[in-house]
Amino acid sequence: MIKINTEYIAKKIGESIDKISCEVEPSCKKAIKDALEKEDNATTKFALQVMNDNIELAIKEHRPVCQDTGMVVVFLEIGNNVILTGELLQKAIDEEVKKAYVSLRKSVLDPVSRKNTGTNTPAVVHTTFVEGDDIKVEVMLKGFGSENMSKVYMLNPAQGLEEAKRLIVESVRIAGSNPCPPVILGVGLGGTLEKATLMSKHALFRKIGSTNPDPVLDALEKELIEQINDLGIGAQGFGGKTSCLGLFIESFPTHISSLPVAINVLCHCSRADSFVIDGKKEGEVCRI
Amino acid sequence: MQDIIRLNLPFDKEELKKLRVGDRVQLTGDMLVFRDAGHKRLYQSILDGKQAFEYKGETIYFMGPCPAREGEVLGSAGPTTSCRMDKYTPFMLDNGLLAQIGKGKRSQECIDAFVRNGCVYFAAIGGAGAIYSKCIEKAEVLYFEDLGTEAVRRIWVKDFPVVVAIDSQGNNIYNE
Numbered sequence: 001m002i003k004i005n006t007e008y009i010a011k012k013i014g015e016s017i018d019k020i021s022c023e024v025e026p027s028c029k030k031a032i033k034d035a036l037e038k039e040d041n042a043t044t045k046f047a048l049q050v051m052n053d054n055i056e057l058a059i060k061e062h063r064p065v066c067q068d069t070g071m072v073v074v075f076l077e078i079g080n081n082v083i084l085t086g087e088l089l090q091k092a093i094d095e096e097v098k099k100a101y102v103s104l105r106k107s108v109l110d111p112v113s114r115k116n117t118g119t120n121t122p123a124v125v126h127t128t129f130v131e132g133d134d135i136k137v138e139v140m141l142k143g144f145g146s147e148n149m150s151k152v153y154m155l156n157p158a159q160g161l162e163e164a165k166r167l168i169v170e171s172v173r174i175a176g177s178n179p180c181p182p183v184i185l186g187v188g189l190g191g192t193l194e195k196a197t198l199m200s201k202h203a204l205f206r207k208i209g210s211t212n213p214d215p216v217l218d219a220l221e222k223e224l225i226e227q228i229n230d231l232g233i234g235a236q237g238f239g240g241k242t243s244c245l246g247l248f249i250e251s252f253p254t255h256i257s258s259l260p261v262a263i264n265v266l267c268h269c270s271r272a273d274s275f276v277i278d279g280k281k282e283g284e285v286c287r288i
Numbered sequence: 289m290q291d292i293i294r295l296n297l298p299f300d301k302e303e304l305k306k307l308r309v310g311d312r313v314q315l316t317g318d319m320l321v322f323r324d325a326g327h328k329r330l331y332q333s334i335l336d337g338k339q340a341f342e343y344k345g346e347t348i349y350f351m352g353p354c355p356a357r358e359g360e361v362l363g364s365a366g367p368t369t370s371c372r373m374d375k376y377t378p379f380m381l382d383n384g385l386l387a388q389i390g391k392g393k394r395s396q397e398c399i400d401a402f403v404r405n406g407c408v409y410f411a412a413i414g415g416a417g418a419i420y421s422k423c424i425e426k427a428e429v430l431y432f433e434d435l436g437t438e439a440v441r442r443i444w445v446k447d448f449p450v451v452v453a454i455d456s457q458g459n460n461i462y463n464e
Binding site for chain 1: 310312325351352353354355357360363364365366368369371391392393411413414415416417418419420421422436437449451461462
């Protein structure tokens, strides 16, 4: 077995937060540059130029790219040979989130009293178990201008995939300018209500321009991107050629009675990171 | 399309009326900054008959900044989604507010109020927090300090880039 200390994992997450608050995910950065080059609408081009300059300035001067430094979402795929030692995982992560957010905006509050927690904690942490000795860590700072535009539908089988497709496109049309387009969409198809939403969030870690390993879903992604770009929303909702930078689908078997569809909207500044903690190198080999 | 228009704050209402949807504008001068919680508390104070502060002749920027880092006046400072302030907007425009800066579409009630009062809604570029931070030369907290990032501030800006999203005739960039 391999022992890995939760405080070590949390420290790496803290470092990741510091980086991605200022550095937009590289495939997303490139997609904005491409959108700028393609655009002809003068007002929209102006907006894209400011967006592109902002992304570059944030990296160069290590400033948060957006003032909404989000809520921290972490996915951990923990190898089944790993034993976690040290503090409880959530507690260790929250401790590092608190430190990282001293210089970032603290946007997290109690939903009833609306009193700010003052530390941007707690982080939203999801864990799954996989084979192996390592831990794959995915970290996202999720802004809520876009999160608020996200949707989940429990369709019936008669409505089927056609209705799911219509609702995905429609959700972007309704969101319009609010989520800071061009948007990136994560879609969860199937499972249960919470499984669909979880997949829709996790899908947002895919790189823009990457291929879905399932050829049917890959074709569906390309079809939906085209339909969304045809809406003409454009950067900032000012009208234009690029309304969607990427669309990623994850699917899971579902019940005979239903077709859950979750749509997680992300703005044009993806602040996401993933890395692997190598159990054999970074952990401690032990016998149990 | 014409070049970038430069305007000073506080606005001259006649200048505002000349602006047209899609105009690219750079602003220099001072404005108020607050968002959801600040609006809610101000509105409640008005309902209670004890208005917390005056906003006649002002421009409000919907924004909640990041903390300032070394060498910064204010941290990242891009706009937040304006429609969450739609509830308060017609009342405020009818009572002397001149302009708002935020991002995203507005309700028909808001558009009508911009037209009725000859006011303008500007869109700042959502997500461009680092760029806007650079445009801020001075900032101070005026009211509701306990709201943290949502406190009411005054900021002094230079060459602050915005786009006219709803002009005083009711033309709306989000419908174009």
